[in-house]
Amino acid sequence: MALYFGDLLPFSSLFLEGLWTAVYITLIAMLAGSAIGVLLYLGKAGARRALRLLCTGYIEVIRNTPLLVQLYLIYFALPAVGINLGPVWAAAIGLTLNNAAYTAEIYRAGFESVPYGLREAGKALGMKPAQIVRYIVILPATRNVFPALTNQLILLFLASSIGSIISLPELTNATMTVSNTTYRTIEALTVGGLLYLAVSAVLALASKRAETTLFRWAVSGHV
Amino acid sequence: MFRAFGWQDLIPLAKGAWLTIQLCAVSGILGIFFGLILGLARTSPSRIARWISTIYIFCIRGIPILVIIFFIFFGIPLLFPGMELDKFAAAVIALTVFAAAYVAEIVRGSIEAIPKGQSEAAEALGLDYWRKLRYVVLPQAMKIMVPPGVGFLIGLVKDSSLVTVTGFIELTQAGNIVTNLTGDPIKTFLVVAAMYFIICYGISRLGRLYERRTGIHINALKLPEPAGL
Numbered sequence: 001m002a003l004y005f006g007d008l009l010p011f012s013s014l015f016l017e018g019l020w021t022a023v024y025i026t027l028i029a030m031l032a033g034s035a036i037g038v039l040l041y042l043g044k045a046g047a048r049r050a051l052r053l054l055c056t057g058y059i060e061v062i063r064n065t066p067l068l069v070q071l072y073l074i075y076f077a078l079p080a081v082g083i084n085l086g087p088v089w090a091a092a093i094g095l096t097l098n099n100a101a102y103t104a105e106i107y108r109a110g111f112e113s114v115p116y117g118l119r120e121a122g123k124a125l126g127m128k129p130a131q132i133v134r135y136i137v138i139l140p141a142t143r144n145v146f147p148a149l150t151n152q153l154i155l156l157f158l159a160s161s162i163g164s165i166i167s168l169p170e171l172t173n174a175t176m177t178v179s180n181t182t183y184r185t186i187e188a189l190t191v192g193g194l195l196y197l198a199v200s201a202v203l204a205l206a207s208k209r210a211e212t213t214l215f216r217w218a219v220s221g222h223v
Numbered sequence: 224m225f226r227a228f229g230w231q232d233l234i235p236l237a238k239g240a241w242l243t244i245q246l247c248a249v250s251g252i253l254g255i256f257f258g259l260i261l262g263l264a265r266t267s268p269s270r271i272a273r274w275i276s277t278i279y280i281f282c283i284r285g286i287p288i289l290v291i292i293f294f295i296f297f298g299i300p301l302l303f304p305g306m307e308l309d310k311f312a313a314a315v316i317a318l319t320v321f322a323a324a325y326v327a328e329i330v331r332g333s334i335e336a337i338p339k340g341q342s343e344a345a346e347a348l349g350l351d352y353w354r355k356l357r358y359v360v361l362p363q364a365m366k367i368m369v370p371p372g373v374g375f376l377i378g379l380v381k382d383s384s385l386v387t388v389t390g391f392i393e394l395t396q397a398g399n400i401v402t403n404l405t406g407d408p409i410k411t412f413l414v415v416a417a418m419y420f421i422i423c424y425g426i427s428r429l430g431r432l433y434e435r436r437t438g439i440h441i442n443a444l445k446l447p448e449p450a451g452l
């Protein structure tokens with residue numbers, strides 16, 4: 001069979017709108033999710049037993065069930081108890097709640113990667129508690145978690161495609177619409193796939209760049 | 224028209240869970256096989272092999288698995304007319320294509336984590352490339368591959384839920400069917416989620432057991448993240 005991409009041209013704005021939806025859903029879920037993730041991490045690492053169990057349980061349940069099933073529960077099951085969410089809200093909430101559990105684990109790994117002896121060294125040098133938290137806990141931990149967080153951003157962007165199953169009009173949904181209207185299935189999927197590839201490559205490059213400029217002060221290697 | 228969600232509905236869900244396990248076992252084994260080849264190619268001295276595997280890994284890891292599933296499921300019959308793929312085979316191919324790229328990254332990470340001196344010592348002893356891999360590098364790399372491999376398997380089980388778009392009746396699709404019969408999405412999908420949880424948590428428990436036995440731990444920051452959300 002001959003490939004012909006010309007039929008897709010009238011749909012280029014549909015592709016771009018889909019891409020834009022995917023990008024903004026990802027950004028919302030990343031920002032809101034990593035904020036909730038901090039709270040989850042603090043709860044899990046905190047002193048209160050009940051809160052610790054609750055946060056650990058939440059993280060384990062989210063990380064051990066598929067995002068699709070979580071979205072189904074939000075989109076199909078919540079209306080049964082009277083909460084009706086459109087696909088955009090359902091996808092944004094689902095991706096946020098999902099992302100929170102993953103970022104919480106990333107923060108945990110990051111903070112645990114800063115050895116306790118370093119804090120004691122800070123104390124021995126006569127640093128104030130606020131200085132210790134700022135320079136010896138938060139800054140090295142941020143640098144250690146940064147690659148994992150940007151990686152999570154890319155995974156989240158790719159996972160936003162799952163929103164198409166609950167009819168979120170994002171890139172995969174647009175791709176399948178074009179495929180069903182033009183019968184140019186392979187061409188549509190190629191264009192959709194290349195758009196995903198381009199954005200994730202740009203995200204990967206940008207995060208590499210950001211890493212080297214943001215943490216220029218850092219000594220090479222993990223502390 | 225709907226009947227209430229009852230014990231009899233657990234049977235189709237359990238059957239779906241069993242198909243999910245079968246699907247993941249077959250595509251996991253195939254994915255590990257091809258991923259090992261790709262990972263070795265990625266670290267091999269041959270430039271062509273390195274290029275091919277780098278491009279493959281880059282493309283697959285930059286495209287959502289859902290798009291890959293659509294591509295295999297709708298694209299193969301178009302590219303190879305007359306080829307009849309049953310849904311299980313299409314699902315296995317799609318998950319294998321995807322899994323191989325992730326396994327390859329784990330293999331590469333583990334091989335690169337072995338200190339260079341090991342490989343240099345093997346060369347100094349006069350071992351050729353394949354003997355060096357067979358007797359020096361791989362036995363050490365295999366051990367550190369297991370923890371991220373466990374994360375990969377859990378990711379595979381979760382990602383296999385996306386095969387539902389092809390209509391193959393695995394656990395999530397079984398949930399859709401039961402929902403259509405009972406009109407009770409809450410109970411149905413809570414049970415579905417619980418079944419996924421049991422499978423995934425079981426795999427991660429096995430991984431912890433391995434970690435405790437061997438003292439090898441997942442380095443969450445340096446090795447590739449587990450695939451899938």
